[in-house]
Amino acid sequence: KPRTFYLALSLFLSLIFSNSIAQQTMTNVYGRNVQSLNGKWDAIIDLYDQGRKNKIYLNKKPETKIDFYEYSFDHGYRLNVPSDWNSQMPELKYYEGTIWYARRFDAAKQHTGKTFLYFGAVSYRCRIYLNGKEIGQHEGGFTPFQIDVTDALKERDNFLAVEVNNTRTVDAIPAMAFDWWNYGGITRDVFLVSIPKVFIEDYFIQLDKTKADKINASIKLSEKISQSVTVEIPELQLKQTLKTDVNGEVKTSFASKKIKRWSPSSPTLYKVKVSSENDQVEEQIGFRNVWVKGEDIYLNDKPIFLKSISFHEEIPQRKGRAFSEADAVMLLSEAKALGCNMIRLAHYPQNEYIVRLAEKMGFLLWEEIPIWQGIDFKNEATKAKAGKMMREMIMRDKNRVALTFWGVANETQLSEPRNAFIKSLIEITKSIDTTRLITAAFDLVRFNKDRQVFVMDDPFIKELDVVAINKYMGWYHPWPVTPDKSIWDVAKGQPLIVSEFGGEALYGKTGDADVVSSWSEDYQATLYRENLEMFKHIPNLRGTSPWVLFDFRSPFRFHPTNQEDWNRKGLVSDQGYRKKAWYLMKEYYDGK
Ligand code: GCB
Structure with a gap:
C-alpha cells in the first residue's frame, strides 16, 4: 500500500513539475x-x-x-x-x-x-x-x-x-x-x-460540425481577467467585439451565408484576426463540415472517398528528418502527383510546415500520436504521457481545416488495459474538439475459413467514427482465396479505410512478377493490382492509403542487398524514382 501511494505521489509530482516548467x-x-x-x-x-x-x-x-x-x-x-x-x-x-x-x-x-x-x-x-x-x-x-x-x-x-x-x-x-x-x-x-503581458493564449475557430453557415469561436487570454476581444473575418464582413469572463474566456458564433467552404478541390482560406486590449494575432483559417452517417463520410454534405497516402517526416534523398518549408513542398508535391486528396501523417505529428502547406494544397489530414505496437498500456505514467501528447497535437492543429482525423492508435492487440488507455485518449480528444472524426488503425483482420470472408473481432471499433485497417495481402499474408473472391465483412455499419497495404520492391529490379521474394517492381505491381481488385469486395470501403509514398529508413530492415536499412514499400524510391506500382495507384485514384 505505502509503495503504491509513493509511486502515485511521485507520478503526480513529476507531472505537476514537468507541466509547470x-x-x-x-x-x-x-x-x-x-x-x-x-x-x-x-x-x-x-x-x-x-x-x-x-x-x-x-x-x-x-x-x-x-x-x-x-x-x-x-x-x-x-x-x-x-x-x-x-x-x-x-x-x-x-x-x-x-x-x-x-x-x-x-x-x-x-x-x-x-x-x-x-x-x-x-x-x-x-x-x-x-x-x-x-x-x-x-x-x-x-x-x-x-x-x-x-x-x-x-x-x-x-x-x-x-x-x-x-x-x-x-x-x-x-x-x-x-x-x-x-x-x-x-x-x-x-x-x-x-x-504582451496579457496575451491571446488560445483560440479555436472552426465551422460548426454540421451547419454550413455557422462559425464557432472560442478565445482564451493568458490571464484570468475580463477584457474586450475582437474576432474579425474581413472578407466575410464578420466582426464581433466581446468581453471575456473572469477566467479570461469567451465563446461566440457567427452566421454567414457567404462562407465558401474549404475542400481538396477548392482549398479556400480566410484571413481571421483576433485582437484583445493588448495583443493581436492573425492567420488563414478554412471552414468545412465533416461527419459520418452510416457507412459514409460526408465532406460538406457530400459523401467522399479518401484517396490517401502516408509518408514519414523524412527526406529520403538526404537521409534525414524533414524540417523546412522546402521539405514540405517536396513531400506534398509527390503526394499531389499521385492524385491524392488526403495524407495520413505517419505515425506522429509532423512539422507545421507540412500541415500548413497541406491545407493550402487541398489535402485532408489524418494525424496521430506514435502509439505504435509494443506500447506499455498497463503503465499509468505512459498513459499520462500519451494524453499529454494527444493534447499537444490537438492544441497545435485544431484550427487547421485540413485536419479531419485524429488517430489514437496503430496496430494494437485486444486487452482491457489497451481499451482503457485508448479510451482515455478519445476522451481527451473529445474534451477539446468534437468536430473531427476519431479513428485508429488495426491489423486484426483475418480470413474466416467457414464463412469464406475476411472478418475482425474487436468490439473496441464501436468507439470510433471511422475504422481503419492495415492489411498486407500478398506481402505478410498469402492470399487464402483469389482477390476477386476476397470479400470483407468488417466493421459493418461503419465507414472503413484501408489505412495500409503494400509490399517491398527495390527500384530498378524487374521480373518474377509472381514471386514475393523477388523484391521486384513487377511483383509489387502484381500485389497492387490484386489489392485494388480486392477493394471492390469491401462494401464499406471509403478510402485507401497505400504504405507508403517513399522508401524510408528503418533499422527493422536488414536484408543486405534489397533493404540495407530501408523499408522498400515506397511507391517512390529513396532516390525519388517512381516504381511501377505508382502508376497503378495513380490510375486508381484518377478514376475515383
Ligand atoms: C505496419 C506499420 C508500419 C510499417 C509497416 C511495414 O503495419 O503500421 O509502420 O512500416 O507495417 O512496412 O511493415
Whole structure:
C-alpha cells in the first residue's frame, strides 16, 4: 500500500513539475513576433551521461591556475538546428543517447511584455538550461512546447544549453522498436516569442460540425481577467467585439451565408484576426463540415472517398528528418502527383510546415500520436504521457481545416488495459474538439475459413467514427482465396479505410512478377493490382492509403542487398524514382 501511494505521489509530482516548467504552446506561434534561434549550435556527445552530473550547462572556463574543466562547448562539434543529428555526422548515424547542444544569443529587451522560448520538437526527451539554470523539461519527440523565460533572459550574451536524449525505453511513446529511424536532436524550429503581458493564449475557430453557415469561436487570454476581444473575418464582413469572463474566456458564433467552404478541390482560406486590449494575432483559417452517417463520410454534405497516402517526416534523398518549408513542398508535391486528396501523417505529428502547406494544397489530414505496437498500456505514467501528447497535437492543429482525423492508435492487440488507455485518449480528444472524426488503425483482420470472408473481432471499433485497417495481402499474408473472391465483412455499419497495404520492391529490379521474394517492381505491381481488385469486395470501403509514398529508413530492415536499412514499400524510391506500382495507384485514384 505505502509503495503504491509513493509511486502515485511521485507520478503526480513529476507531472505537476514537468507541466509547470515546459508548457503547452500558445496557439499559432508562427503568427507571432518571433526571433529565430535556428542555425549552427555547439555540441558535445555525452554517451555515458556525465554532462548533467558535471554541470556542463554552467559552461565554466578555468579562472585560476589550478582550475580545469574536462569539457568546452567552444571549438568542438557543430550541429544544425533544426535537423536530426544522425544525418549530420557519419558517427551519429545509429547514435542513441545524449547530446548537448548550446548557443549564445542576444535578446531584445522587453519592457512590459513576456518572452517565451519555443521548441517545435526535440527528439525524444530534453532538459533546457538558460544562463546556468534548468528552466524546463519535455518528453515526446513530435510535439511543441514553450517555456516562459521573461525573468531568466538577459539582453546580451545568453547561454542556452539543451540536453537531448533519444534512448528508447519501455515506458516511452513510441517504445523499444518501431519501423522508422530513431532520429535524435533538436529537429524543429527554435524561437524566442515576444508577446504582451496579457496575451491571446488560445483560440479555436472552426465551422460548426454540421451547419454550413455557422462559425464557432472560442478565445482564451493568458490571464484570468475580463477584457474586450475582437474576432474579425474581413472578407466575410464578420466582426464581433466581446468581453471575456473572469477566467479570461469567451465563446461566440457567427452566421454567414457567404462562407465558401474549404475542400481538396477548392482549398479556400480566410484571413481571421483576433485582437484583445493588448495583443493581436492573425492567420488563414478554412471552414468545412465533416461527419459520418452510416457507412459514409460526408465532406460538406457530400459523401467522399479518401484517396490517401502516408509518408514519414523524412527526406529520403538526404537521409534525414524533414524540417523546412522546402521539405514540405517536396513531400506534398509527390503526394499531389499521385492524385491524392488526403495524407495520413505517419505515425506522429509532423512539422507545421507540412500541415500548413497541406491545407493550402487541398489535402485532408489524418494525424496521430506514435502509439505504435509494443506500447506499455498497463503503465499509468505512459498513459499520462500519451494524453499529454494527444493534447499537444490537438492544441497545435485544431484550427487547421485540413485536419479531419485524429488517430489514437496503430496496430494494437485486444486487452482491457489497451481499451482503457485508448479510451482515455478519445476522451481527451473529445474534451477539446468534437468536430473531427476519431479513428485508429488495426491489423486484426483475418480470413474466416467457414464463412469464406475476411472478418475482425474487436468490439473496441464501436468507439470510433471511422475504422481503419492495415492489411498486407500478398506481402505478410498469402492470399487464402483469389482477390476477386476476397470479400470483407468488417466493421459493418461503419465507414472503413484501408489505412495500409503494400509490399517491398527495390527500384530498378524487374521480373518474377509472381514471386514475393523477388523484391521486384513487377511483383509489387502484381500485389497492387490484386489489392485494388480486392477493394471492390469491401462494401464499406471509403478510402485507401497505400504504405507508403517513399522508401524510408528503418533499422527493422536488414536484408543486405534489397533493404540495407530501408523499408522498400515506397511507391517512390529513396532516390525519388517512381516504381511501377505508382502508376497503378495513380490510375486508381484518377478514376475515383
Ligand atoms: C505496419 C506499420 C508500419 C510499417 C509497416 C511495414 O503495419 O503500421 O509502420 O512500416 O507495417 O512496412 O511493415
